[in-house]
Every structure is written in structure tokens, then in C-alpha cells.
Amino acid sequence: MEDETRGETKQTIASLNMTYDINDNTSIQSITGYVNTDDYFTGDFSGVGSIMAGTTADTDQFSQELKLQGTAAGDKLSYIAGVYYFHESADQVFSWRFLTPASTSTIDAKTKNISVFGQADYAVTDDLTFTAGIRYARDKKDFTETINVLPTAIVPSGPQAPVVLENTYKKWTPKFGIDYAVPTSGAIDSLLLYASAARGFKSGGYSAIAIFNLNDARTPYGPESNWTYEAGFKTDMLDNRLRINANYFQARISDLTLNATVTVNGISSFPVQNAGNATISGVEWEITAVPFDDLTLYANGAFESGKFRNLVPGSAPTNAPASFGVADPKPPQVPDATVTVGFDYGVDVPIGNLDARFLLGADLYHTDSFVTAATNDFILDGYDRVNGYVGMSINDQWDLRFAVKNLTKETTIMTGSRSLGGFVTMAPREYMFTIGYRM
Numbered sequence: 001m002e003d004e005t006r007g008e009t010k011q012t013i014a015s016l017n018m019t020y021d022i023n024d025n026t027s028i029q030s031i032t033g034y035v036n037t038d039d040y041f042t043g044d045f046s047g048v049g050s051i052m053a054g055t056t057a058d059t060d061q062f063s064q065e066l067k068l069q070g071t072a073a074g075d076k077l078s079y080i081a082g083v084y085y086f087h088e089s090a091d092q093v094f095s096w097r098f099l100t101p102a103s104t105s106t107i108d109a110k111t112k113n114i115s116v117f118g119q120a121d122y123a124v125t126d127d128l129t130f131t132a133g134i135r136y137a138r139d140k141k142d143f144t145e146t147i148n149v150l151p152t153a154i155v156p157s158g159p160q161a162p163v164v165l166e167n168t169y170k171k172w173t174p175k176f177g178i179d180y181a182v183p184t185s186g187a188i189d190s191l192l193l194y195a196s197a198a199r200g201f202k203s204g205g206y207s208a209i210a211i212f213n214l215n216d217a218r219t220p221y222g223p224e225s226n227w228t229y230e231a232g233f234k235t236d237m238l239d240n241r242l243r244i245n246a247n248y249f250q251a252r253i254s255d256l257t258l259n260a261t262v263t264v265n266g267i268s269s270f271p272v273q274n275a276g277n278a279t280i281s282g283v284e285w286e287i288t289a290v291p292f293d294d295l296t297l298y299a300n301g302a303f304e305s306g307k308f309r310n311l312v313p314g315s316a317p318t319n320a321p322a323s324f325g326v327a328d329p330k331p332p333q334v335p336d337a338t339v340t341v342g343f344d345y346g347v348d349v350p351i352g353n354l355d356a357r358f359l360l361g362a363d364l365y366h367t368d369s370f371v372t373a374a375t376n377d378f379i380l381d382g383y384d385r386v387n388g389y390v391g392m393s394i395n396d397q398w399d400l401r402f403a404v405k406n407l408t409k410e411t412t413i414m415t416g417s418r419s420l421g422g423f424v425t426m427a428p429r430e431y432m433f434t435i436g437y438r439m
Contacts, residue, residue, distance in 0.1 A: 003049060007041035026070035033063040047423060050099055057092040073122075081118040087111070096211050098154070105147040105210045112140045113203075119175065131177035131196070139169040139203040145217050147210050155212045155267070163217045171201040171225060188237045195231040202257065207271040216271040224274070226253040232284075243288040250281040252309075256331065258374035260316035275318075275374060276311035278331045280304065294347050301339035306331040316374035324377040335370035335382070346393070355395045362388035362407075372415045383412045385426075399436035406430065 016032040042054040067082035092107040119133030146162040149155060177196035184191050202224040207216040232247025255274040262269050282304030289297045308329060311318040320326035342363025349358045365385045372378045386408050391401035409429045 003052070005042055005044050008039075010038040012036040022070075025072065025075075026068070029065075029067045029069065031063075031065040031067075033061070035059075035061040037061075052097045053094065054097075055092060055094045057090060059088065059090040061086070061088045063087075076123045078121040079119065082116070084113070084115040084117070086113040092208070094209070100152045101150050102153045103147055103149045103211055105145055105208075105214075107208050108142075108144040109206070109208075110142040111203075114138050127181040127183070129179045131175065131179070133175040135173045135175075137171055137173065137201060137203075140166075141168070141203070141205065142166050143206045143208075143217075143220075145206075145208060145210065145214060147214050149212055153212060160214055163214050165206065165218075165220055167204060167220055169203045169223045171223065173199040173201050173225075175199070188235060189240055190234075190236045192234045194233070195229075197227065197229050200226045200228060205272065207269075209270040211269065212267060213269075216269050219271075221257055221272045222255055222274050224253065224255050224257045226251050228252075241290045243286075245287075246283065246285040248281075248283050250279065253278045253280065258316065258332065260374040262316065273315045273374065274312060275308075275315040277309040278306060279309055280306045280331060280334060294345060296344045298343070299339065299341040301337065303337050304334050305336065306334035317376060320376040324375060326376040329376045330371050332371045332373055332376075335368040338365070338367045340365045351394075357393040359389070359391040359393060359401065362386065378415060380412075380414060383410065383426075384408075385410070397438050399434075399438075401434050401436075403432045403434070404429065405432070 012035070014034045017029070019027055019029045021027045037057070037059040039057040039059070040055070042052060045051040045053060063084070063086045065082060065084045067080055069078075069080040071078050088109075088111040090107070090109045092109075093104065094107065095104045096102045115135055115137040117133070117135040119131065121129055121131045123129045143165045144162060146159065148159045149157045151157045175196065175198040177198075178194065180193045182191040182193060204221055204223040206220050210217055228249060228251045230247055230249045232245065234243075234245045236243050254277050256276060256278045257272055258275045260271055260273045260275075262271060282302055284300075284302045286300035287298065291297065308317060308331065311329070317329035320329045340363055342361065344359070344361040346357050346359050349356050363386075365387070366382065368382045369379055372380050385406055387403070387405045388407055389401055389403035391399065393399050406427060406429045410426075411428060412426045413423050414426055415424050
């Protein structure tokens with residue numbers, strides 16, 4: 001294990017997308033994907049080098065999707081139906097050092113998912129469309145973890161009985177929606193009203209972070225599901241130079257999964273818990289303006305609120321009032337407000353016979369403070385980030401761009417560990433140069 005924080009990720013990605021037109025109204029599509037990820041990192045959890053963690057992981061993922069899509073009933077009905085298969089095999093070695101080497105755990109995990117799905121959109125009139133869809137997902141997971149606590153550790157040492165688990169999770173997830181294109185005139189070019197209700201599903205899994213024992217790994221956490229309701233509008237006006245979109249949403253989450261930090265007799269562990277049921281609601285909005293052809297101004301953001309409807313006894317949010325004096329535990333990662341404002345500017349420039357265009361852009365992002373952890377003991381203060389880029393487009397094929405993130409080089413603590421003492425900051429300033437080519 002290295003003495004400094006470092007990360008390195010190597011990926012091999014391959015995909016094949018094929019479409020066959022059965023007739024003028026029907027086609028079948030095959031999407032095949034493969035991803036290999038070789039990952040390594042060391043992390044300093046104390047901030048002073050006394051508590052270090054290091055891991056290596058090798059993951060192979062294969063996916064195959066087949067879709068039948070087309071139109072019928074005089075193009076009033078649009079449909080899609082298909083099947084999706086996913087297989088992942090992963091091996092990981094995780095090592096800890098508390099001044100001296102403490103433990104090493106080995107993880108072998110496999111996931112097989114098969115899903116069938118279908119969706120239909122029916123145009124009752126030219127302006128009114130109904131949508132209905134459904135998906136069935138079946139996740140089968142196999143998990144094996146072993147740990148060897150070294151003799152220099154502060155707890156009883158030696159190998160422990162391995163954890164060997166197998167679980168299968170199934171869920172039906174429907175979707176319903178309605179779109180209505182409002183007849184417009186004058187300054188309003190188009191106005192779409194829409195509403196939807198959909199159920200989402202996140203599979204269950206295992207708490208694999210083990211320092212001194214496998215107690216957390218022995219109990220899998222269950223799946224999380226939610227019903228999300230949304231209603232909003234999309235409008236273009238002033239000869240399509242102004243766009244305003246907004247929507248209200250509410251997500252009613254059941255069996256919310258959260259990463260927790262639990263300390264018992266001075267020993268910390270990091271289980272994933274089903275903390276309870278929660279509701280996240282808010283308003284999202286975006287405005288785009290093109291005052292003249294070379295300049296685009298934009299602003300977007302969200303106003304959100306979150307609350308627990310009930311909590312599971314013994315979960316981290318339930319224990320927050322007694323452990324940390326939290327009066328009203330809240331779901332993490334839900335700031336009251338976020339907003340981004342920015343611009344993109346492009347102007348043609350003469351460079352010989354080349355069709356060249358100079359590019360310039362910048363944006364400012366702001367977020368209010370929010371709870372970062374299930375324990376509610378760490379609150380991230382609101383912060384701002386300024387980003388920008390300058391570039392050149394050539395012949396509508398080449399795109400050369402130099403970008404800078406966090407121009408003002410602000411230092412922001414993102415999260416931390418009360419039990420281990422360290423914290424993690426956002427990157428101070430990042431530079432990126434990209435070259436793009438379009439065929």
C-alpha cells in the first residue's frame with residue numbers, strides 16, 4: 001500500500017449497435033456492450049497518514065439489448081418492446097493500515113440481470129398523447145468475502161469464516177404519462193404541458209467495507225423503490241430565441257438505502273442501511289435565451305426539500321438525535337436550492353480557407369448547504385464554482401477546447417469522517433484540453 005492518496009482507473013470499452021428495418025414502420029435493434037475496469041486507489045482517512053486504505057479491483061461487464069420498435073394505426077401508435085441482459089463479475093482486494101498493516105479482505109461478486117420492457121405512446125389527437133409502459137427486472141447476486149486481520153491489529157487477529165451470500169430481487173416498474181401541445185399564437189411559438197407517474201427500482205446488495213470483522217457483510221441490504229410524480233411545461237417563444245421549461249416533482253421513496261458510519265466500542269464500520277421511507281419534492285427550471293445568433297445565455301436550477309416519513313429503528317438517521325443532537329434528521333444530498341448561470345459565445349474567424357469559429361464560454365454554479373451523511377452530523381456549507389473554456393471549431397469537424405474548472409481555486413470540504421478524523425475536499429483547480437473529430 002502506498003503512503004499517499006492516489007487513484008488510477010483503466011477501462012476497455014467496446015460496443016456494437018445494429019439496426020434492421022423489417023419494413024417502413026418497424027425495425028429491430030441490437031445493442032451489445034462490454035466494459036473492463038481495472039481500478040486502483042489509496043486513501044488517507046485520517047488526514048495525517050495514520051489510517052490508510054488501499055484497493056485494487058478488476059471488473060468485467062457484458063450487456064445485450066434487443067428492441068423492437070415501430071408505429072401502427074396510421075402512425076398514431078408508437079411502441080417499443082425488448083429484453084435486456086446484463087452480467088458483471090468483479091474481484092476486489094481491500095487493505096487497511098492503522099500505523100501498521102491491519103487487515104486485508106477479498107471480495108468476489110457477480111450480478112446477473114434480465115429485464116423485459118415495453119412502452120406505447122398513443123396520439124388521441126395531433127395535440128394529445130398518452131403513454132403507458134412497464135418493465136420487469138430480475139437481479140440475481142452472488143457475494144463472497146473473506147478477511148484476514150493481521151496480528152498487529154487492535155482486535156483479535158487471524159482469518160474469519162467467509163461470508164457467502166446469494167440473493168434475488170424482482171420488481172415490476174410501470175410508467176404512465178400524458179402530453180398536451182397547447183395551440184399557440186403571437187409571441188409563443190410552442191407550449192407543451194405534461195405529467196407522468198413512474199416507479200423506479202434500485203436493487204439490494206452487500207456492505208463490503210470490512211476493517212476488523214465481517215459483521216456488516218453478513219446482512220444484505222434490501223432493494224429501494226420509489227414512485228416519482230412530475231408535472232410541468234416546455235415553451236419556446238420570440239421566434240425560438242427564448243425557451244422556458246419548468247416542472248414540479250415528488251419522489252416517494254421506500255426503503256431508502258444510505259451509507260452509514262457506525263461506531264461501537266471505539267470500532268467503526270460502514271454498512272449500507274435501509275433507513276426508512278422518505279419524500280423528496282421540488283421545482284426544476286431552465287431558461288435559455290439567444291439575444292443574437294452568436295450568443296447563448298442560460299440559467300437553470302432547482303428548489304428542493306426532503307423529509308423522512310418514517311425511520312427504521314437502529315438506522316443511522318434514527319440514532320442521529322441521541323448521538324449528535326440532531327433535532328430533525330433529513331435525507332442527505334438535498335440542498336434547498338441550486339443554480340447555474342452561464343453563456344456560450346461563438347464567432348467566425350478568418351483562417352485561410354478554413355471554416356473556423358472561435359468559442360468562448362463560462363458558468364457559475366451555486367448550491368445551498370446540505371446534509372452529506374446518513375448520520376446528519378456533517379453539513380456541507382453552500383459553495384460556488386466558476387468554470388470556463390476557450391476553443392476553436394474548424395470545418396464543423398474538428399473541435400479544440402481548453403477548459404478550466406474551479407477558476408477561483410476555492411477549497412471546499414465535501415465530506416469527512418468523525419470516527420477516523422479525515423476529510424475530503426473538492427479538486428482545487430482542474431485543466432483540460434480536448435480534441436474532438438466528427439466524421
